[in-house]
Amino acid sequence: MSTKRTKGVTIVYPIVYGNVATLLPQKKVPDSDHTHKWTVSVKGINGQEIGHFVKKVTFKLHETYSNPQRIVEHPPFEITETGWGEFELSIKLQFIEGSEKPVTLYHNLRLHSYEDDGSISTSSKNKPVQSFQYDELVFTDPPETLYQILTMHPIPTLPSKPSPNSLYSLQAEQDELRKIEEAYRKVQEQMTIYKNKNDKITKELEEVKAELERTKK
Amino acid sequence: MTSNDVRDILELHHKPSSSTDSLVPSKKANKSEKERKPEGIPRELFQLIGGPPPIAFVKPAFKAKPNLRKKAVHWEWQSFNNQGRGQDDQLTLQHWVKCTPTSESEDSGYWFAEYNKKIDILKYDDEEYEKYLTDKDWTKEETDYLFSLCDKYDLRFIVIHDRYEYKDRSMEDLKDRYYSVCKKLLQVRPPEGSDKGALIAMNTYDKAKEEKRKKHMCALYLRSPEEIKEEEALLEEYERIEQNEKKFARERENLLKLLSFQELAQPKRKKSLLSGPTTPTMEVGSSNFHTSAEMPKKNRRTSASSVGSAVIEATFLRSYKIWEIPLRSWVVTPITTMLHVIHILPAQSPAEVHNTPITARKEKFPQGVVVRSSKIPLPKQTMIIKVQKTLQEFGLGPRPSIPTETVCARWVDLQKAIQTLLDVKKAVEKADHELKAKKALLQKIKQNGLGNASKSTNAGDAGGKQSDAATSVTGDGGGSDESNVPAKRERITLTTTPRDAKRAR
Numbered sequence: 001m002s003t004k005r006t007k008g009v010t011i012v013y014p015i016v017y018g019n020v021a022t023l024l025p026q027k028k029v030p031d032s033d034h035t036h037k038w039t040v041s042v043k044g045i046n047g048q049e050i051g052h053f054v055k056k057v058t059f060k061l062h063e064t065y066s067n068p069q070r071i072v073e074h075p076p077f078e079i080t081e082t083g084w085g086e087f088e089l090s091i092k093l094q095f096i097e098g099s100e101k102p103v104t105l106y107h108n109l110r111l112h113s114y115e116d117d118g119s120i121s122t123s124s125k126n127k128p129v130q131s132f133q134y135d136e137l138v139f140t141d142p143p144e145t146l147y148q149i150l151t152m153h154p155i156p157t158l159p160s161k162p163s164p165n166s167l168y169s170l171q172a173e174q175d176e177l178r179k180i181e182e183a184y185r186k187v188q189e190q191m192t193i194y195k196n197k198n199d200k201i202t203k204e205l206e207e208v209k210a211e212l213e214r215t216k217k
Numbered sequence: 218m219t220s221n222d223v224r225d226i227l228e229l230h231h232k233p234s235s236s237t238d239s240l241v242p243s244k245k246a247n248k249s250e251k252e253r254k255p256e257g258i259p260r261e262l263f264q265l266i267g268g269p270p271p272i273a274f275v276k277p278a279f280k281a282k283p284n285l286r287k288k289a290v291h292w293e294w295q296s297f298n299n300q301g302r303g304q305d306d307q308l309t310l311q312h313w314v315k316c317t318p319t320s321e322s323e324d325s326g327y328w329f330a331e332y333n334k335k336i337d338i339l340k341y342d343d344e345e346y347e348k349y350l351t352d353k354d355w356t357k358e359e360t361d362y363l364f365s366l367c368d369k370y371d372l373r374f375i376v377i378h379d380r381y382e383y384k385d386r387s388m389e390d391l392k393d394r395y396y397s398v399c400k401k402l403l404q405v406r407p408p409e410g411s412d413k414g415a416l417i418a419m420n421t422y423d424k425a426k427e428e429k430r431k432k433h434m435c436a437l438y439l440r441s442p443e444e445i446k447e448e449e450a451l452l453e454e455y456e457r458i459e460q461n462e463k464k465f466a467r468e469r470e471n472l473l474k475l476l477s478f479q480e481l482a483q484p485k486r487k488k489s490l491l492s493g494p495t496t497p498t499m500e501v502g503s504s505n506f507h508t509s510a511e512m513p514k515k516n517r518r519t520s521a522s523s524v525g526s527a528v529i530e531a532t533f534l535r536s537y538k539i540w541e542i543p544l545r546s547w548v549v550t551p552i553t554t555m556l557h558v559i560h561i562l563p564a565q566s567p568a569e570v571h572n573t574p575i576t577a578r579k580e581k582f583p584q585g586v587v588v589r590s591s592k593i594p595l596p597k598q599t600m601i602i603k604v605q606k607t608l609q610e611f612g613l614g615p616r617p618s619i620p621t622e623t624v625c626a627r628w629v630d631l632q633k634a635i636q637t638l639l640d641v642k643k644a645v646e647k648a649d650h651e652l653k654a655k656k657a658l659l660q661k662i663k664q665n666g667l668g669n670a671s672k673s674t675n676a677g678d679a680g681g682k683q684s685d686a687a688t689s690v691t692g693d694g695g696g697s698d699e700s701n702v703p704a705k706r707e708r709i710t711l712t713t714t715p716r717d718a719k720r721a722r
Contacts, residue, residue, distance in 0.1 A: 007467065008467065095586065103587070134620065137588060138582055141584045141585075172619055177624055181627065183611035183613060186611065194641045194642055194645050195641060204656075205648060208656055208659055215663075
């Protein structure tokens with residue numbers, strides 16, 4: 001374990017993972033009950049491959065699948081399968097540098113398109129259903145090898161505006177931040193309201209208690 | 218000793234025998250047994266255990282009568298000289314000596330004299346003295362005198378110093394002279410078989426060092442308990458600072474590195490931010506930081522470490538009482554201010570941050586790879602659902618959709634705020650309930666003016682609640698019942714009437 005770590009350095013690598021699913025035309029495979037074809041993948045946010053620092057990716061599918069542990073050792077890190085049900089699968093990334101512990105991501109496979117309120121959309125849309133999640137791999141004090149590799153390859157940055165390729169952008173981040181700030185502000189408002197209420201009530205309580213004492217005597 | 222005596226000693230049960238004289242001792246044995254019941258354990262237990270265990274004993278072995286000689290040995294009172302006392306001594310003492318046929322009229326000398334070990338100290342002659350050993354402070358006479366004493370007292374310098382009557386010299390002086398003479402003699406004399414170097418090394422005596430050492434020892438011995446405590450606390454403080462020094466130094470370096478980065482990007486901003494905190498402790502920290510930031514990179518490291526070492530020295534040299542609290546904050550606040558600077562700077566320029574994802578930032582993550590969304594702390598088990606509900610109301614899901622650093626930080630803040638808000642809400646509701654109850658109670662008192670209500674308040678909160686229940690029940694029962702029920706209670710439970718209460722005022 002002589003790998004030196006670059007202390008005080010943190011590298012953030014944003015990734016996107018999730019799945020696309022398309023409805024299978026029923027004619028093709030009549031005897032199976034698989035209704036959808038789906039592909040689950042892990043990539044950089046602009047579609048970049050992460051093979052330069054990821055050694056292998058283990059996709060753990062539902063136990064009803066044969067070989068539920070699917071190992072992919074070179075990019076593109078994705079699995080394509082057919083099925084009929086939605087389940088949670090785990091994606092374990094193992095890095096080139098063996099001393100770094102593998103990270104596990106969880107994803108709920110989505111096959112059907114949903115309305116905003118969660119009910120399954122009944123209109124037959126032939127567009128593929130997508131469900132992706134943005135996340136960031138934070139490398140704290142990376143070992144030398146990883147550091148070299150990560151600095152050599154360009155690290156994807158969030159594009160400023162959303163595009164058909166990537167759902168995640170700086171703008172989206174700003175929107176989210178704004179929402180959060182808004183919520184925070186509202187919470188603070190509520191807090192002050194309740195604090196005032198609390199003060200008022202405690203004051204009244206004191207008065208009533210004092211009065212009770214007086215009448216007791 | 219009769220067997221009965223033995224049995225008595227061993228506390229064995231008496232042998233039943235018909236003879237009268239055995240009955241008496243057996244009674245005694247019985248009595249003594251009963252009397253001796255220990256008080257610590259109950260009677261039944263005692264009967265079960267049978268009292269204290271019998272003492273371990275060795276069976277009386279048959280001891281033969283010692284074979285004493287028939288004839289007594291003859292001892293003689295003799296006088297003797299102790300050879301160990303030296304040649305000049307003529308002290309004659311006397312002692313008993315056994316007269317055996319072999320040792321008749323044989324003066325083999327005092328048998329303990331051989332244990333008198335003497336140290337062979339070096340001896341010099343006048344020639345050698347003239348050549349090598351002259352000293353301004355020491356005359357030949359005095360040196361000779363010293364050596365004679367050393368010889369006499371076997372180099373026991375404490376005794377020598379005590380008996381020294383020539384001049385008023387300290388023990389270090391005497392030792393110094395003796396050892397320097399010996400060393401010189403060893404050096405000039407022809408080499409002997411044994412290791413000369415080692416002998417010389419053994420004879421080196423550093424007078425100044427010894428004096429200092431003895432002074433320190435005295436001081437150490439004479440410390441008061443308060444001083445001892447103070448020193449221990451100081452040591453502890455020092456060790457703690459040592460341990461943290463490395464951490465602080467590293468952090469300081471990181472900060473300086475980072476700020477040198479940012480300096481290139483936004484020099485103006487940095488200055489404005491630093492002008493913010495103006496408390497005296499922070500000023501020191503920021504001033505250090507300013508000067509070090511301006512210095513070229515090479516010196517930056519030394520400045521960081523010098524700050525650290527200066528801090529450590531300050532704690533170590535000065536009394537900790539004065540410096541303890543401000544020093545700790547001294548060390549900590551410069552870093553915290555710098556940290557605040559860091560947190561402020563990136564937040565204002567997220568675009569820039571994304572362009573330089575490799576930064577020397579102080580992340581709270583441990584070493585290794587971490588998925589950011591997994592590091593968001595979850596609220597308490599009881600609160601999770603409520604918090605999620607609240608988030609839903611704001612149009613946010615259970616986790617942020619774009620978990621970047623800033624988003625995650627704000628998310629955590631939001632979660633915490635929601636939790637506290639829910640707590641406050643709960644507390645307010647509780648207080649509100651209490652207030653309503655007390656108000657109702659007050660109303661009751663005012664309306665009825667009965668001691669019943671006052672008694673329930675005397676009983677305290679528990680009683681208050683009961684009366685609340687009672688009043689609520691009566692309230693439900695209707696107006697007419699109100700007067701009846703309390704009136705009944707009044708008769709049964711009252712000890713003081715309203716008249717008494719009025720009198721008391």
